[in-house]
Amino acid sequence: MLGSCSDPAALDGLAWLACYLTTGKHMAFYGAFGTVLLLLAITAPAALAFGFGGAVLARSQIAPLSWLGKGYIAIVRGVPDIAFFLFFVIALDQAFEFLRHKALCPGWNQPIWQGNDFVVCNEAKLPLSSAPQWVHESYGFGLAVLTFAIVFGAFAANVLFGAMRAVPHAQIETAEAYGMTPRQTFRRILVPQMWVYALPGLSNLWMVLIKATPLLFLLGVEDIVYWARELGGTKTPQFTDYPHGDWRMWYFLALLVFYLAFTRVSEIALARLMTRLTHGQATVAGEAQRKAAA
Amino acid sequence: MSCWETIADYGLRSLGIGERLLPRSDFTLCQQVTLIGSGMIWNIYFGTLALASGFLLATAVALGKAARNPWLRKPSEWFIFVFRGSPLFIQFFFAYFAFLSLKSAYPFFDPFTAAWLGATIVLFLNTAAYSGEIFHGAVLSVPKGDMEAADAYGFHGWSKFRRITWPTMLRLAWPAYTNEAIFLFHATALVFFSGFPARQQKGDALYYASYFADKTFNPFVPYPILAGYFILLTLTVIGLFGLANRRLNRHLPQTRRARLRIRPILVR
Amino acid sequence: MKSILASAAVLALSASAALAQDVIRMGTEGAYPPYNFINDAGELDGFEIELGNELCERAELNCEWVSNEWDSIIPNLVSSNYDTIMAGMSITDERDEVIDFTQDYYPPTESAYVALSEDADFEAGVVAAQAATIQAGHVAESEAALLEYANPEETVAAVRNGEADAVFADYDFLKPIVDASGGELMFVGDPVPLGGGIGMGLRESDDELQTTFDEAITSMKEDGTLNEMLVKWFGDEIGQY
Numbered sequence: 055m056l057g058s059c060s061d062p063a064a065l066d067g068l069a070w071l072a073c074y075l076t077t078g079k080h081m082a083f084y085g086a087f088g089t090v091l092l093l094l095a096i097t098a099p100a101a102l103a104f105g106f107g108g109a110v111l112a113r114s115q116i117a118p119l120s121w122l123g124k125g126y127i128a129i130v131r132g133v134p135d136i137a138f139f140l141f142f143v144i145a146l147d148q149a150f151e152f153l154r155h156k157a158l159c160p161g162w163n164q165p166i167w168q169g170n171d172f173v174v175c176n177e178a179k180l181p182l183s184s185a186p187q188w189v190h191e192s193y194g195f196g197l198a199v200l201t202f203a204i205v206f207g208a209f210a211a212n213v214l215f216g217a218m219r220a221v222p223h224a225q226i227e228t229a230e231a232y233g234m235t236p237r238q239t240f241r242r243i244l245v246p247q248m249w250v251y252a253l254p255g256l257s258n259l260w261m262v263l264i265k266a267t268p269l270l271f272l273l274g275v276e277d278i279v280y281w282a283r284e285l286g287g288t289k290t291p292q293f294t295d296y297p298h299g300d301w302r303m304w305y306f307l308a309l310l311v312f313y314l315a316f317t318r319v320s321e322i323a324l325a326r327l328m329t330r331l332t333h334g335q336a337t338v339a340g341e342a343q344r345k346a347a348a
Numbered sequence: 349m350s351c352w353e354t355i356a357d358y359g360l361r362s363l364g365i366g367e368r369l370l371p372r373s374d375f376t377l378c379q380q381v382t383l384i385g386s387g388m389i390w391n392i393y394f395g396t397l398a399l400a401s402g403f404l405l406a407t408a409v410a411l412g413k414a415a416r417n418p419w420l421r422k423p424s425e426w427f428i429f430v431f432r433g434s435p436l437f438i439q440f441f442f443a444y445f446a447f448l449s450l451k452s453a454y455p456f457f458d459p460f461t462a463a464w465l466g467a468t469i470v471l472f473l474n475t476a477a478y479s480g481e482i483f484h485g486a487v488l489s490v491p492k493g494d495m496e497a498a499d500a501y502g503f504h505g506w507s508k509f510r511r512i513t514w515p516t517m518l519r520l521a522w523p524a525y526t527n528e529a530i531f532l533f534h535a536t537a538l539v540f541f542s543g544f545p546a547r548q549q550k551g552d553a554l555y556y557a558s559y560f561a562d563k564t565f566n567p568f569v570p571y572p573i574l575a576g577y578f579i580l581l582t583l584t585v586i587g588l589f590g591l592a593n594r595r596l597n598r599h600l601p602q603t604r605r606a607r608l609r610i611r612p613i614l615v616r
Numbered sequence: 617m618k619s620i621l622a623s624a625a626v627l628a629l630s631a632s633a634a635l636a637q638d639v640i641r642m643g644t645e646g647a648y649p650p651y652n653f654i655n656d657a658g659e660l661d662g663f664e665i666e667l668g669n670e671l672c673e674r675a676e677l678n679c680e681w682v683s684n685e686w687d688s689i690i691p692n693l694v695s696s697n698y699d700t701i702m703a704g705m706s707i708t709d710e711r712d713e714v715i716d717f718t719q720d721y722y723p724p725t726e727s728a729y730v731a732l733s734e735d736a737d738f739e740a741g742v743v744a745a746q747a748a749t750i751q752a753g754h755v756a757e758s759e760a761a762l763l764e765y766a767n768p769e770e771t772v773a774a775v776r777n778g779e780a781d782a783v784f785a786d787y788d789f790l791k792p793i794v795d796a797s798g799g800e801l802m803f804v805g806d807p808v809p810l811g812g813g814i815g816m817g818l819r820e821s822d823d824e825l826q827t828t829f830d831e832a833i834t835s836m837k838e839d840g841t842l843n844e845m846l847v848k849w850f851g852d853e854i855g856q857y
Contacts, residue, residue, distance in 0.1 A: 077656045077657065077658070078656060078657035078658035079656055079657065079658040081658060129575075129579065131582075132575075132579035132583070133534075133575040133578045133579060133582075134534035134535070134538075134554075136537050136541065136554065137537065137557075140558070140561070140567060141572075144567060144691055144695050145568065147695065147697065151696075168820070168821045169820055169821075170714045170715075170820070171696075171819045171820055171821045172694060172696055173696060173819070173821050176638075179696065183638050183639050183641065183699075184639055187680060190682070261432070264435075265434070265435040265436070265437075267435070268438055274685070274688075274692075279438075283767070284646075284647065284654060287767075287769035287770075288772065290649075290792050291796055292649070292650070292792045293649045293655065293661075294656050295656055296656065300773050302441075302445065303442070303449075306442050306445065310438055313433060313435055314430065314434055317432070317433040318433065369756060369757060372710075373710065451777075545744070545763045545770075546747075546764045547763050547764075549756055549762060549764070558687065561691070562748040563710070
């Protein structure tokens with residue numbers, strides 16, 4: 055905080071604004087943008103991993119596995135993400151603690167569900183109640199990432215499932231003709247070749263993921279929406295040095311600009327990536343590149 | 349109280365018909381299923397209305413974006429960019445504030461802060477932008493041969509668009525448009541969750557689900573019920589759009605008919 | 617939904633081994649001044665934060681604050697994501713069936729209507745209230761049309777911008793807002809006594825912790841420190857013990 059901010063009531067105009075925008079609370083708001091970016095950075099590969107797993111399961115020759123994969127894709131995609139977010143975090147948390155409880159406290163003689171209470175032994179708590187605050191925060195964040203990854207993994211699975219089917223059959227047959235085992239074909243041909251078909255769907259998914267981050271506050275993470283609401287609300291002089299009216303509109307305008315800028319940058323970056331992936335591919339765009347170079 | 353009585357009392361509660369007070373103690377599973385189902389009326393209302401009205405604007409926006417005239421192209425591009433580039437959640441918040449300030453200046457905007465109109469407008473603009481982008485992509489991929497054949501038959505102007513371009517565009521865009529419809533219905537769950545207040549406890553399915561989650565302090569019953577309803581709704585949408593898809597493709601030889609595959613091309 | 621915002625943990629001075637090791641996690645909302653709110657520095661502050669820290673010190677417990685959305689504040693308590701709730705939560709029969717309360721640390725509250733003018737129709741007009749509160753329940757049963765918002769701030773904003781004829785909320789939450797509005801907002805009608813005072817919420821299985829905090833609250837009531845705190849945060853008119 056700036057040194058001159060000790061008496062904000064005496065300030066006006068830009069000086070007041072400068073002090074106002076550098077309060078500890080605003081710093082937390084700016085930090086929340088970092089939280090959102092961090093979440094995206096971790097969730098995207100995690101969701102891709104879930105998606106890959108789901109797609110492989112759905113393609114499986116073994117019927118129950120295939121049903122499992124297809125069921126995961128269908129159920130998660132059939133439900134609005136918000137409905138998942140509202141109870142998934144508590145459910146995941148209880149599931150983990152329940153499993154740990156079974157493993158760590160075999161001698162526990164009280165029921166785990168005591169009426170409404172969900173009580174596990176102290177050793178099974180996640181994180182341990184003696185853990186420092188940052189562990190609790192990271193755990194909460196981790197649960198949020200996992201929830202996002204499960205939900206968006208289903209969409210990614212659907213895209214990858216389609217992309218695997220889109221790889222030209224001739225390429226697979228050629229691989230078989232060279233004597234590759236199914237496993238080798240999968241690893242050396244199918245997976246490397248599918249990305250160009252998956253990218254349009256995945257880029258859309260990335261855009262969707264960006265736009266789902268305002269729901270983060272439902273998962274108990276204090277994100278930019280939480281802070282925008284908190285900061286923008288009317289403040290009475292009794293509890294703050296910077297009383298103001300209802301400024302939520304301006305804070306939400308800032309969020310709007312942030313998201314527009316972020317999606318625009320993503321669009322440009324993804325278009326470049328697509329150009330590189332298309333290089334040398336047996337598609338219309340790949341053919342066009344070849345002709346332009348020749 | 350039997351379950352039938354509950355349905356009679358609360359089946360249309362979300363519209364304000366039936367029992368005035370929501371159940372406040374001794375919650376039964378039947379009450380939860382009935383009220384959450386009653387809330388689905390609003391989800392279907394928002395989704396259907398926005399989809400139907402958004403369809404027309406989407407066609408206009410798609411043609412605008414494909415136009416050579418920058419006065420048509422630029423506004424369409426910006427419209428699509430703003431609504432596709434920002435979260436619907438924030439659009440709802442923002443629209444509510446915007447309608448409030450408009451309302452204080454012009455009495456004409458009085459009903460806009462109520463969800464039934466305000467939220468429908470947001471969803472309408474939103475789906476128009478998403479579908480506009482889908483249709484735009486489809487317009488660009490209408491086969492050149494089709495257009496040349498149309499010219500040869502002497503089609504031009506409006507009749508060429510209505511008889512040739514538009515049906516082909518729809519046929520190409522249909523799988524992606526089905527996805528858009530599914531996600532639009534899902535998005536209706538956000539209406540009472542951000543910005544728009546529920547009046548006299550008349551809300552959508554999510555509103556009642558969170559009412560029960562709050563009263564019973566147990567989120568594990570109402571939200572799965574909500575999820576079940578949405579899966580049913582999704583299946584219905586897929587079914588109806590599949591029928592339309594068959595009609596759109598009925599002139600094609602059996603083997604070339606594109607089976608409707610639901611791929612998330614454009615989602616929210 | 618465990619979340620963030622550690623405010624200063626109260627150091628346990630004693631060596632009372634078993635308890636000193638465990639951190640008691642205190643859940644609050646952080647959006648309900650003067651009970652609990654986030655101050656300019658971005659930290660939790662308010663009557664309940666100060667009171668809670670003092671109670672923990674008296675009970676020789678090591679406490680840490682957590683903020684959580686109001687909607688899920690009870691589900692997270694019963695699934696052991698924190699151990700207590702101090703969030704201006706009135707003691708009601710319905711809540712008492714699911715969780716336990718200590719004795720009240722804030723006398724039974726009155727709720728009041730606030731409107732833009734004296735003749736606002738708060739009895740049969742549109743009344744705003746925070747969703748899932750006892751006030752929302754009261755309005756739903758009255759003649760008025762209930763308009764529900766997710767947080768208390770928005771309920772007052774609804775009156776300011778004409779969405780609602782009046783807002784119905786806790787008197788002590790509304791008072792500083794009315795004072796600061798410079799005559800724009802005013803109390804209308806008579807205050808309505810609702811709820812059985814504000815207490816600390818705990819899991820029903822946590823009897824030991826309940827006794828500990830009950831004793832700490834009793835000791836603060838006896839030596840007058842609780843009254844001092846009430847006057848400090850709510851002014852002279854506040855009911856005292």
